Amino acid sequence: MYPGAAVLGVEAAWRTGIGMVRYIGAARDLVLQRRPETVTVDGRVQAWLIGSGTDAASRTSNESDALRGILSGDVPVVVDAGALDLVPGASAPIIVTPHDREHGRLREALGLAAAVETRVAAAAETAAALGGVVLLKGAATIVATPEGETLTVEVGTPWLATAGTGDVLGGVIGALVAAAAAGDSAGDAASLARLAASGAWLHGRAARLAAERWGAGGGPITALDVAEALPRAVAELL
Numbered sequence: 001m002y003p004g005a006a007v008l009g010v011e012a013a014w015r016t017g018i019g020m021v022r023y024i025g026a027a028r029d030l031v032l033q034r035r036p037e038t039v040t041v042d043g044r045v046q047a048w049l050i051g052s053g054t055d056a057a058s059r060t061s062n063e064s065d066a067l068r069g070i071l072s073g074d075v076p077v078v079v080d081a082g083a084l085d086l087v088p089g090a091s092a093p094i095i096v097t098p099h100d101r102e103h104g105r106l107r108e109a110l111g112l113a114a115a116v117e118t119r120v121a122a123a124a125e126t127a128a129a130l131g132g133v134v135l136l137k138g139a140a141t142i143v144a145t146p147e148g149e150t151l152t153v154e155v156g157t158p159w160l161a162t163a164g165t166g167d168v169l170g171g172v173i174g175a176l177v178a179a180a181a182a183g184d185s186a187g188d189a190a191s192l193a194r195l196a197a198s199g200a201w202l203h204g205r206a207a208r209l210a211a212e213r214w215g216a217g218g219g220p221i222t223a224l225d226v227a228e229a230l231p232r233a234v235a236e237l238l
Helices: 004-017 028-032 059-070 081-086 102-111 119-130 165-182 191-216 225-237
Strands: 046-048 077-079 094-096 132-137 141-144 150-153
Touching: 004 028, 004 165, 004 225, 046 059, 046 165, 059 077, 059 081, 077 081, 077 165, 081 102, 081 141, 094 191, 102 119, 102 132, 119 132, 132 191, 141 165, 141 191, 150 165, 150 191, 165 191, 191 225
Parallel strands: 046 077, 077 094, 094 132
Antiparallel strands: 132 141, 141 150
């Protein structure tokens, strides 16, 4: 497990503008050191983010059961990294956020062909097989719905290719989905896809703002730099 992923996801959720963040997991103490306002006891949520910074190979049976319970519920779930193996058969509204290698493994688990003409076509096929929204991370981020709608987001910077930025993206999307779900506007795949694409745009814009602190051409950034630039990206958008 990479406990920093929990810290980055929680940080990003707070900085996207959500009113309360609840974290349940093994990195509780680290999360509270960084964000002491985080709630760390079980309770009601409007959306889940699961799998960031974890490895399915080291997951316990109790952890697997808990995650399957979340994936069989009614609350929208953003699924990353170490929980992607559990999404086939999930009944909850879901957004999966794989990078290309993780997407390949997910397609294999779904019985889909390895070779597809384009990343857009592959994401759309996966979404249809999964019955959920696919956000395929990359230089161009692809968002696809089970009905075949696709969106492409290209707003980032090459400096975004650094460890932990995917965890920040998960936190952003989780916050947006939770806020929309609280207003009863995140129940269908089309709405979830728009929220996922919005999250990818904010994430990319925050990365560009962070990089441009070092000049017009940008400079090296860390995942935490991206999270810390989110308020300005949100303010610009508003």
